[in-house]
Amino acid sequence: MDKNAAVLYLIVGIIIAVVTAQAVFFLVRSYRRGVVIGMDKKVLNKTILRAGVFTIAPAIAILVGIVTLSDKLGVPLPWLRLSVIGSLSYETIASGIVQVVEDADTYVTVAFIMTIGMIVSMFLPLFIGKKIQRGMIKIQSKDKKWGELFMTALFMGMISAFLGFVFGAVNTGLKGFIPVFVFLTSALAMAICGLLLKVTKWKWITDYALPFSMVVGMLMAIPYTSWIV
Amino acid sequence: MLKHRNFDDNTHLFGRIWGIVTSVCIIAYPFLCMLIFDAGLNWDLVLTGIGVIAMYWVVSVVETFTYAPMLGASGTYLGFVTGNLSNLKVPCALNCMEQAGVKSGTEEGEVISSISIAVSSIVTMLIIVLGVCIIAVLTPLLESEALKPAFDQILPALFGAMAVVYISKNWKIAILPCALMLVVFIVGSFVGGEGLAQTLIGVMVPVGVVVTIAYTRIIYKKGWLGEQGYLKAETAETSENTK
Numbered sequence: 001m002d003k004n005a006a007v008l009y010l011i012v013g014i015i016i017a018v019v020t021a022q023a024v025f026f027l028v029r030s031y032r033r034g035v036v037i038g039m040d041k042k043v044l045n046k047t048i049l050r051a052g053v054f055t056i057a058p059a060i061a062i063l064v065g066i067v068t069l070s071d072k073l074g075v076p077l078p079w080l081r082l083s084v085i086g087s088l089s090y091e092t093i094a095s096g097i098v099q100v101v102e103d104a105d106t107y108v109t110v111a112f113i114m115t116i117g118m119i120v121s122m123f124l125p126l127f128i129g130k131k132i133q134r135g136m137i138k139i140q141s142k143d144k145k146w147g148e149l150f151m152t153a154l155f156m157g158m159i160s161a162f163l164g165f166v167f168g169a170v171n172t173g174l175k176g177f178i179p180v181f182v183f184l185t186s187a188l189a190m191a192i193c194g195l196l197l198k199v200t201k202w203k204w205i206t207d208y209a210l211p212f213s214m215v216v217g218m219l220m221a222i223p224y225t226s227w228i229v
Numbered sequence: 230m231l232k233h234r235n236f237d238d239n240t241h242l243f244g245r246i247w248g249i250v251t252s253v254c255i256i257a258y259p260f261l262c263m264l265i266f267d268a269g270l271n272w273d274l275v276l277t278g279i280g281v282i283a284m285y286w287v288v289s290v291v292e293t294f295t296y297a298p299m300l301g302a303s304g305t306y307l308g309f310v311t312g313n314l315s316n317l318k319v320p321c322a323l324n325c326m327e328q329a330g331v332k333s334g335t336e337e338g339e340v341i342s343s344i345s346i347a348v349s350s351i352v353t354m355l356i357i358v359l360g361v362c363i364i365a366v367l368t369p370l371l372e373s374e375a376l377k378p379a380f381d382q383i384l385p386a387l388f389g390a391m392a393v394v395y396i397s398k399n400w401k402i403a404i405l406p407c408a409l410m411l412v413v414f415i416v417g418s419f420v421g422g423e424g425l426a427q428t429l430i431g432v433m434v435p436v437g438v439v440v441t442i443a444y445t446r447i448i449y450k451k452g453w454l455g456e457q458g459y460l461k462a463e464t465a466e467t468s469e470n471t472k
Contacts, residue, residue: 027347104268120289157438164410168426186389217386
Protein backbone atom coordinates (compact mmCIF):
# COMPACT_ATOMS: atom_id res chain seq x y z
CA MET A 1 0.00 0.00 0.00
CA ASP A 2 1.01 3.63 -0.46
CA LYS A 3 1.51 5.06 3.03
CA ASN A 4 2.01 8.48 1.46
CA ALA A 5 -1.09 8.44 -0.76
CA ALA A 6 -2.43 11.89 -1.66
CA VAL A 7 -5.82 11.04 -0.16
CA LEU A 8 -4.17 10.45 3.24
CA TYR A 9 -2.56 13.90 3.09
CA LEU A 10 -5.99 15.34 2.26
CA ILE A 11 -7.71 13.65 5.22
CA VAL A 12 -4.96 14.66 7.65
CA GLY A 13 -4.98 18.21 6.26
CA ILE A 14 -8.73 18.49 6.91
CA ILE A 15 -8.46 17.13 10.47
CA ILE A 16 -5.59 19.48 11.28
CA ALA A 17 -7.56 22.39 9.82
CA VAL A 18 -10.47 21.58 12.20
CA VAL A 19 -8.13 21.44 15.23
CA THR A 20 -6.45 24.68 14.13
CA ALA A 21 -9.90 26.28 13.92
CA GLN A 22 -10.50 25.20 17.53
CA ALA A 23 -7.20 26.80 18.59
CA VAL A 24 -8.03 30.03 16.74
CA PHE A 25 -11.52 30.04 18.32
CA PHE A 26 -10.13 29.78 21.86
CA LEU A 27 -7.35 32.27 21.10
CA VAL A 28 -9.81 34.94 19.93
CA ARG A 29 -12.30 34.18 22.70
CA SER A 30 -9.66 34.31 25.45
CA TYR A 31 -8.07 37.46 24.06
CA ARG A 32 -11.46 39.19 24.03
CA ARG A 33 -12.17 37.94 27.55
CA GLY A 34 -8.84 39.35 28.70
CA VAL A 35 -9.78 42.77 27.32
CA VAL A 36 -13.26 42.59 28.92
CA ILE A 37 -11.85 41.84 32.39
CA GLY A 38 -9.45 44.77 32.09
CA MET A 39 -6.18 43.07 31.22
CA ASP A 40 -3.62 45.22 29.41
CA LYS A 41 -3.50 44.45 25.68
CA LYS A 42 0.29 44.72 25.86
CA VAL A 43 0.34 41.76 28.28
CA LEU A 44 -1.91 39.73 26.00
CA ASN A 45 0.18 40.55 22.91
CA LYS A 46 3.39 39.71 24.76
CA THR A 47 1.89 36.37 25.77
CA ILE A 48 1.28 35.58 22.10
CA LEU A 49 4.90 36.46 21.29
CA ARG A 50 6.31 34.50 24.26
CA ALA A 51 4.25 31.39 23.50
CA GLY A 52 5.26 31.53 19.83
CA VAL A 53 8.98 31.87 20.56
CA PHE A 54 8.84 29.23 23.31
CA THR A 55 7.23 26.72 20.95
CA ILE A 56 9.83 26.81 18.15
CA ALA A 57 12.47 24.44 19.61
CA PRO A 58 10.02 21.80 20.97
CA ALA A 59 8.06 21.93 17.69
CA ILE A 60 11.24 21.19 15.72
CA ALA A 61 11.88 18.25 18.07
CA ILE A 62 8.34 17.01 17.29
CA LEU A 63 9.14 17.37 13.58
CA VAL A 64 12.19 15.17 14.13
CA GLY A 65 9.80 12.59 15.62
CA ILE A 66 7.65 12.76 12.49
CA VAL A 67 10.71 12.25 10.27
CA THR A 68 11.77 9.24 12.39
CA LEU A 69 8.32 7.62 12.35
CA SER A 70 7.81 8.37 8.64
CA ASP A 71 10.32 5.64 7.70
CA LYS A 72 7.87 3.05 8.97
CA LEU A 73 4.46 4.72 8.70
CA GLY A 74 4.78 7.24 5.86
CA VAL A 75 4.31 10.96 6.53
CA PRO A 76 0.52 11.51 6.94
CA LEU A 77 -0.08 9.27 10.00
CA PRO A 78 2.82 10.60 12.15
CA TRP A 79 1.92 14.11 10.96
CA LEU A 80 -1.61 13.64 12.27
CA ARG A 81 -0.64 11.93 15.50
CA LEU A 82 2.08 14.40 16.48
CA SER A 83 0.25 17.56 15.39
CA VAL A 84 -2.84 16.70 17.41
CA ILE A 85 -3.65 14.55 20.44
CA GLY A 86 -0.51 12.37 20.49
CA SER A 87 2.83 12.41 22.18
CA LEU A 88 6.10 11.26 20.69
CA SER A 89 6.65 8.66 23.41
CA TYR A 90 3.25 6.99 22.93
CA GLU A 91 3.29 7.04 19.14
CA THR A 92 6.77 5.51 19.10
CA ILE A 93 5.78 2.75 21.52
CA ALA A 94 2.47 2.10 19.71
CA SER A 95 4.16 1.86 16.31
CA GLY A 96 6.78 -0.43 17.87
CA ILE A 97 4.31 -3.35 17.98
CA VAL A 98 5.36 -4.12 14.39
CA GLN A 99 8.77 -4.09 12.74
CA VAL A 100 7.56 -3.12 9.26
CA VAL A 101 4.30 -1.76 7.90
CA GLU A 102 3.81 -2.91 4.34
CA ASP A 103 0.20 -4.09 3.95
CA ALA A 104 -2.95 -2.05 4.51
CA ASP A 105 -4.23 -4.28 7.35
CA THR A 106 -1.12 -3.64 9.42
CA TYR A 107 -1.27 0.08 8.65
CA VAL A 108 -4.88 0.54 9.76
CA THR A 109 -4.27 -1.63 12.83
CA VAL A 110 -1.34 0.54 13.95
CA ALA A 111 -3.44 3.67 13.28
CA PHE A 112 -6.31 2.09 15.26
CA ILE A 113 -4.09 1.25 18.27
CA MET A 114 -2.63 4.78 18.26
CA THR A 115 -6.15 6.23 18.20
CA ILE A 116 -7.68 3.96 20.85
CA GLY A 117 -4.73 4.54 23.19
CA MET A 118 -5.53 8.26 23.30
CA ILE A 119 -9.31 7.96 23.54
CA VAL A 120 -9.32 8.62 27.31
CA SER A 121 -7.29 11.80 26.75
CA MET A 122 -9.88 12.94 24.23
CA PHE A 123 -13.04 12.30 26.23
CA LEU A 124 -12.21 12.36 29.96
CA PRO A 125 -11.52 16.13 30.07
CA LEU A 126 -14.90 16.68 28.40
CA PHE A 127 -16.65 14.85 31.23
CA ILE A 128 -14.70 16.06 34.24
CA GLY A 129 -13.18 19.39 33.10
CA LYS A 130 -16.06 21.33 34.65
CA LYS A 131 -15.90 19.43 37.95
CA ILE A 132 -12.16 19.99 38.26
CA GLN A 133 -12.54 23.72 37.60
CA ARG A 134 -15.38 24.00 40.15
CA GLY A 135 -13.22 22.11 42.66
CA MET A 136 -10.35 24.55 42.15
CA ILE A 137 -12.67 27.54 42.61
CA LYS A 138 -13.96 25.97 45.85
CA ILE A 139 -10.44 25.47 47.21
CA GLN A 140 -9.50 29.05 46.37
CA SER A 141 -12.68 30.59 47.77
CA LYS A 142 -12.25 28.75 51.10
CA ASP A 143 -8.64 29.89 51.65
CA LYS A 144 -7.00 32.11 49.01
CA LYS A 145 -3.45 31.59 50.28
CA TRP A 146 -3.85 27.83 50.35
CA GLY A 147 -5.42 27.95 46.88
CA GLU A 148 -2.29 29.67 45.53
CA LEU A 149 0.01 27.31 47.42
CA PHE A 150 -1.99 24.36 46.06
CA MET A 151 -1.27 25.51 42.50
CA THR A 152 2.41 26.07 43.29
CA ALA A 153 2.53 22.56 44.79
CA LEU A 154 1.03 21.14 41.58
CA PHE A 155 3.76 22.78 39.48
CA MET A 156 6.51 21.79 41.88
CA GLY A 157 5.27 18.20 41.91
CA MET A 158 5.57 18.05 38.13
CA ILE A 159 8.95 19.80 38.00
CA SER A 160 10.37 17.58 40.78
CA ALA A 161 9.35 14.46 38.83
CA PHE A 162 11.17 15.70 35.72
CA LEU A 163 14.18 16.66 37.85
CA GLY A 164 14.33 13.04 39.01
CA PHE A 165 13.76 11.80 35.43
CA VAL A 166 16.95 13.56 34.32
CA PHE A 167 18.89 11.27 36.68
CA GLY A 168 17.12 8.15 35.39
CA ALA A 169 20.12 6.68 33.54
CA VAL A 170 22.98 7.44 35.91
CA ASN A 171 23.58 3.71 36.38
CA THR A 172 25.13 3.63 32.87
CA GLY A 173 28.13 5.70 33.96
CA LEU A 174 29.22 9.07 32.57
CA LYS A 175 26.99 8.64 29.50
CA GLY A 176 23.96 8.59 31.78
CA PHE A 177 24.97 11.97 33.19
CA ILE A 178 24.58 13.76 29.82
CA PRO A 179 20.94 14.71 30.61
CA VAL A 180 22.12 15.95 34.03
CA PHE A 181 24.80 18.15 32.42
CA VAL A 182 22.23 19.48 29.93
CA PHE A 183 19.79 20.17 32.76
CA LEU A 184 22.46 22.05 34.73
CA THR A 185 23.64 23.99 31.66
CA SER A 186 20.12 25.09 30.88
CA ALA A 187 19.56 26.05 34.55
CA LEU A 188 22.82 28.01 34.56
CA ALA A 189 21.86 29.85 31.36
CA MET A 190 18.52 30.75 32.94
CA ALA A 191 20.23 31.97 36.12
CA ILE A 192 22.60 34.15 34.04
CA CYS A 193 19.59 35.62 32.22
CA GLY A 194 18.04 36.38 35.61
CA LEU A 195 21.22 38.12 36.79
CA LEU A 196 21.51 40.03 33.53
CA LEU A 197 17.93 41.22 33.95
CA LYS A 198 18.68 42.43 37.50
CA VAL A 199 21.83 44.26 36.48
CA THR A 200 20.74 45.77 33.17
CA LYS A 201 16.97 46.08 33.81
CA TRP A 202 16.40 45.00 30.21
CA LYS A 203 12.85 43.70 30.47
CA TRP A 204 12.92 42.07 27.03
CA ILE A 205 15.22 39.41 28.49
CA THR A 206 12.24 37.85 30.29
CA ASP A 207 10.53 37.17 26.93
CA TYR A 208 13.39 35.10 25.59
CA ALA A 209 15.15 33.76 28.71
CA LEU A 210 13.43 30.36 28.81
CA PRO A 211 13.58 29.48 25.09
CA PHE A 212 17.16 30.81 24.94
CA SER A 213 18.25 28.72 27.96
CA MET A 214 16.52 25.65 26.51
CA VAL A 215 18.33 26.04 23.17
CA VAL A 216 21.68 26.59 24.97
CA GLY A 217 21.10 23.34 26.89
CA MET A 218 20.15 21.45 23.71
CA LEU A 219 23.14 22.77 21.76
CA MET A 220 25.55 21.93 24.58
CA ALA A 221 24.26 18.35 24.44
CA ILE A 222 26.20 18.01 21.17
CA PRO A 223 29.72 18.60 22.59
CA TYR A 224 28.85 16.75 25.84
CA THR A 225 27.86 13.71 23.81
CA SER A 226 30.92 13.82 21.59
CA TRP A 227 33.25 14.21 24.58
CA ILE A 228 31.66 11.48 26.68
CA VAL A 229 30.39 8.83 24.26
CA MET B 230 -37.22 29.56 29.98
CA LEU B 231 -33.61 29.46 28.82
CA LYS B 232 -31.08 29.33 31.62
CA HIS B 233 -28.75 32.35 31.63
CA ARG B 234 -25.27 31.10 30.80
CA ASN B 235 -22.20 32.93 32.05
CA PHE B 236 -18.73 32.98 30.42
CA ASP B 237 -17.55 29.91 32.34
CA ASP B 238 -20.63 27.88 31.37
CA ASN B 239 -20.07 28.79 27.74
CA THR B 240 -16.38 27.84 28.00
CA HIS B 241 -17.42 24.34 29.05
CA LEU B 242 -20.14 24.18 26.40
CA PHE B 243 -17.83 25.28 23.57
CA GLY B 244 -15.01 23.14 24.94
CA ARG B 245 -17.22 20.06 24.84
CA ILE B 246 -18.63 20.79 21.39
CA TRP B 247 -15.15 21.34 19.92
CA GLY B 248 -13.84 18.36 21.84
CA ILE B 249 -16.49 16.06 20.38
CA VAL B 250 -16.05 17.40 16.82
CA THR B 251 -12.26 17.09 16.85
CA SER B 252 -12.31 13.70 18.60
CA VAL B 253 -14.71 12.30 16.00
CA CYS B 254 -12.41 13.59 13.23
CA ILE B 255 -9.34 12.02 14.86
CA ILE B 256 -11.09 8.70 15.51
CA ALA B 257 -12.36 8.64 11.92
CA TYR B 258 -8.84 8.34 10.46
CA PRO B 259 -8.25 4.58 10.86
CA PHE B 260 -11.81 3.82 9.75
CA LEU B 261 -11.50 6.01 6.63
CA CYS B 262 -8.25 4.18 5.85
CA MET B 263 -10.11 0.87 6.15
CA LEU B 264 -12.63 2.08 3.55
CA ILE B 265 -10.05 3.60 1.20
CA PHE B 266 -7.68 0.61 1.21
CA ASP B 267 -10.40 -2.00 1.70
CA ALA B 268 -8.50 -3.21 4.75
CA GLY B 269 -9.45 -4.70 8.11
CA LEU B 270 -7.98 -4.90 11.57
CA ASN B 271 -5.32 -7.48 12.30
CA TRP B 272 -6.74 -8.77 15.59
CA ASP B 273 -3.52 -10.53 16.61
CA LEU B 274 -1.76 -7.17 16.42
CA VAL B 275 -4.60 -5.47 18.31
CA LEU B 276 -4.16 -8.04 21.10
CA THR B 277 -0.41 -7.33 21.12
CA GLY B 278 -1.16 -3.64 21.48
CA ILE B 279 -3.67 -3.97 24.31
CA GLY B 280 -0.96 -3.67 26.99
CA VAL B 281 0.24 -0.40 25.45
CA ILE B 282 -3.34 0.90 25.17
CA ALA B 283 -4.13 0.02 28.81
CA MET B 284 -0.95 1.71 30.03
CA TYR B 285 -1.78 4.91 28.17
CA TRP B 286 -5.37 4.91 29.43
CA VAL B 287 -3.98 4.99 32.96
CA VAL B 288 -1.48 7.72 32.00
CA SER B 289 -4.33 9.72 30.39
CA VAL B 290 -6.47 9.57 33.56
CA VAL B 291 -3.52 10.67 35.65
CA GLU B 292 -2.59 13.47 33.22
CA THR B 293 -6.17 14.77 33.20
CA PHE B 294 -6.29 15.11 36.99
CA THR B 295 -2.75 16.55 37.15
CA TYR B 296 -2.75 19.03 34.28
CA ALA B 297 -6.38 20.20 34.12
CA PRO B 298 -6.15 22.28 37.33
CA MET B 299 -2.98 23.96 36.02
CA LEU B 300 -4.32 24.78 32.55
CA GLY B 301 -7.80 26.12 33.37
CA ALA B 302 -10.95 25.18 31.47
CA SER B 303 -10.20 26.47 27.95
CA GLY B 304 -6.56 25.41 28.21
CA THR B 305 -7.62 21.90 29.21
CA TYR B 306 -10.13 21.44 26.39
CA LEU B 307 -7.62 22.67 23.83
CA GLY B 308 -4.47 21.20 25.36
CA PHE B 309 -5.80 17.65 25.54
CA VAL B 310 -6.87 17.75 21.88
CA THR B 311 -3.59 19.17 20.62
CA GLY B 312 -1.44 16.85 22.75
CA ASN B 313 2.28 17.05 23.63
CA LEU B 314 1.32 18.27 27.09
CA SER B 315 4.31 17.66 29.33
CA ASN B 316 6.96 18.45 26.71
CA LEU B 317 5.32 21.61 25.36
CA LYS B 318 1.85 22.87 26.32
CA VAL B 319 2.09 22.76 30.13
CA PRO B 320 5.60 24.32 30.34
CA CYS B 321 4.53 26.93 27.79
CA ALA B 322 1.41 27.87 29.78
CA LEU B 323 3.35 27.97 33.08
CA ASN B 324 6.06 30.15 31.56
CA CYS B 325 3.55 32.59 30.07
CA MET B 326 1.60 32.85 33.34
CA GLU B 327 4.85 33.44 35.23
CA GLN B 328 5.98 36.14 32.77
CA ALA B 329 2.57 37.84 32.74
CA GLY B 330 2.54 37.90 36.55
CA VAL B 331 -0.77 36.07 36.85
CA LYS B 332 -1.60 33.04 38.95
CA SER B 333 -3.06 29.79 37.74
CA GLY B 334 -6.62 29.30 38.94
CA THR B 335 -7.53 32.99 38.56
CA GLU B 336 -9.53 34.44 35.66
CA GLU B 337 -6.40 36.21 34.36
CA GLY B 338 -4.46 32.96 34.64
CA GLU B 339 -7.15 31.18 32.63
CA VAL B 340 -6.91 33.83 29.86
CA ILE B 341 -3.09 33.68 29.66
CA SER B 342 -3.01 29.88 29.83
CA SER B 343 -5.60 29.58 27.09
CA ILE B 344 -3.88 32.11 24.80
CA SER B 345 -0.49 30.46 25.27
CA ILE B 346 -1.80 26.96 24.54
CA ALA B 347 -3.71 28.19 21.47
CA VAL B 348 -0.68 30.04 20.09
CA SER B 349 1.61 27.11 20.89
CA SER B 350 -0.77 24.72 19.08
CA ILE B 351 -1.00 26.98 16.01
CA VAL B 352 2.77 27.55 15.85
CA THR B 353 3.44 23.82 16.25
CA MET B 354 1.03 22.98 13.44
CA LEU B 355 2.55 25.67 11.17
CA ILE B 356 6.11 24.45 11.79
CA ILE B 357 5.07 20.87 11.17
CA VAL B 358 3.14 21.75 7.99
CA LEU B 359 6.17 23.66 6.75
CA GLY B 360 8.42 20.74 7.72
CA VAL B 361 6.17 18.19 6.00
CA CYS B 362 6.15 20.30 2.81
CA ILE B 363 9.95 20.27 2.64
CA ILE B 364 10.49 16.94 4.40
CA ALA B 365 12.76 15.62 1.65
CA VAL B 366 15.13 18.55 2.16
CA LEU B 367 14.91 18.47 5.96
CA THR B 368 15.26 14.73 6.57
CA PRO B 369 19.07 14.53 6.18
CA LEU B 370 19.46 17.55 8.48
CA LEU B 371 16.99 16.45 11.16
CA GLU B 372 18.23 12.88 11.16
CA SER B 373 21.91 13.86 11.16
CA GLU B 374 24.01 12.20 13.86
CA ALA B 375 25.51 15.58 14.74
CA LEU B 376 22.17 17.13 15.73
CA LYS B 377 20.59 14.02 17.27
CA PRO B 378 21.94 14.63 20.83
CA ALA B 379 20.35 18.09 20.86
CA PHE B 380 16.87 16.76 20.00
CA ASP B 381 17.28 13.83 22.41
CA GLN B 382 17.87 16.22 25.32
CA ILE B 383 14.89 18.54 24.94
CA LEU B 384 13.23 17.55 28.24
CA PRO B 385 16.35 18.06 30.43
CA ALA B 386 16.99 21.39 28.64
CA LEU B 387 13.38 22.52 29.12
CA PHE B 388 13.00 21.48 32.75
CA GLY B 389 16.49 22.70 33.74
CA ALA B 390 15.52 26.25 32.78
CA MET B 391 12.10 25.96 34.42
CA ALA B 392 13.41 24.34 37.60
CA VAL B 393 15.79 27.17 38.38
CA VAL B 394 12.88 29.65 38.31
CA TYR B 395 10.39 27.60 40.32
CA ILE B 396 12.82 26.07 42.83
CA SER B 397 14.49 29.39 43.63
CA LYS B 398 11.10 31.00 44.24
CA ASN B 399 9.59 28.11 46.19
CA TRP B 400 12.56 26.32 47.71
CA LYS B 401 10.75 25.44 50.93
CA ILE B 402 8.06 23.63 48.94
CA ALA B 403 10.55 22.15 46.46
CA ILE B 404 13.07 20.62 48.82
CA LEU B 405 11.22 17.44 49.84
CA PRO B 406 9.67 16.39 46.48
CA CYS B 407 12.92 17.10 44.62
CA ALA B 408 14.93 15.03 47.10
CA LEU B 409 12.35 12.25 46.97
CA MET B 410 12.30 12.14 43.15
CA LEU B 411 16.08 12.16 42.93
CA VAL B 412 16.22 9.15 45.24
CA VAL B 413 13.43 7.33 43.37
CA PHE B 414 14.95 7.80 39.90
CA ILE B 415 18.58 7.20 40.92
CA VAL B 416 17.70 4.03 42.86
CA GLY B 417 15.30 3.07 40.04
CA SER B 418 18.07 3.34 37.44
CA PHE B 419 20.27 0.91 39.38
CA VAL B 420 17.44 -1.49 40.20
CA GLY B 421 15.43 -1.42 36.98
CA GLY B 422 17.94 -0.25 34.34
CA GLU B 423 18.03 2.94 32.27
CA GLY B 424 14.76 2.24 30.43
CA LEU B 425 12.76 2.32 33.67
CA ALA B 426 12.80 6.13 33.84
CA GLN B 427 10.67 6.38 30.67
CA THR B 428 7.99 4.21 32.28
CA LEU B 429 8.34 5.72 35.75
CA ILE B 430 7.86 9.34 34.67
CA GLY B 431 4.18 8.79 33.80
CA VAL B 432 3.55 7.49 37.32
CA MET B 433 5.90 9.75 39.22
CA VAL B 434 4.37 13.03 37.99
CA PRO B 435 1.10 12.40 39.89
CA VAL B 436 2.99 10.85 42.81
CA GLY B 437 5.18 13.96 42.94
CA VAL B 438 2.09 16.17 42.79
CA VAL B 439 0.27 14.32 45.61
CA VAL B 440 3.37 14.25 47.85
CA THR B 441 4.06 17.95 47.21
CA ILE B 442 0.46 18.96 47.95
CA ALA B 443 0.39 16.95 51.19
CA TYR B 444 3.80 18.26 52.30
CA THR B 445 2.87 21.87 51.37
CA ARG B 446 -0.35 21.56 53.36
CA ILE B 447 1.57 20.41 56.42
CA ILE B 448 4.20 23.16 56.30
CA TYR B 449 1.51 25.74 55.49
CA LYS B 450 -0.50 24.70 58.56
CA LYS B 451 2.66 24.81 60.67
CA GLY B 452 3.29 28.37 59.46
CA TRP B 453 6.64 27.59 57.83
CA LEU B 454 5.82 29.33 54.56
CA GLY B 455 5.73 32.89 55.88
CA GLU B 456 8.78 33.94 53.87
CA GLN B 457 7.89 32.00 50.73
CA GLY B 458 8.39 33.87 47.42
CA TYR B 459 4.94 35.05 46.56
CA LEU B 460 3.98 35.75 50.16
CA LYS B 461 6.99 38.05 50.44
CA ALA B 462 5.92 39.82 47.26
CA GLU B 463 2.36 40.05 48.54
CA THR B 464 3.52 41.56 51.82
CA ALA B 465 5.70 44.06 49.97
CA GLU B 466 2.80 45.00 47.72
CA THR B 467 0.48 45.47 50.71
CA SER B 468 2.98 47.70 52.46
CA GLU B 469 3.45 49.70 49.21
CA ASN B 470 -0.31 50.22 49.05
CA THR B 471 -0.48 51.19 52.71
CA LYS B 472 2.19 53.84 52.17
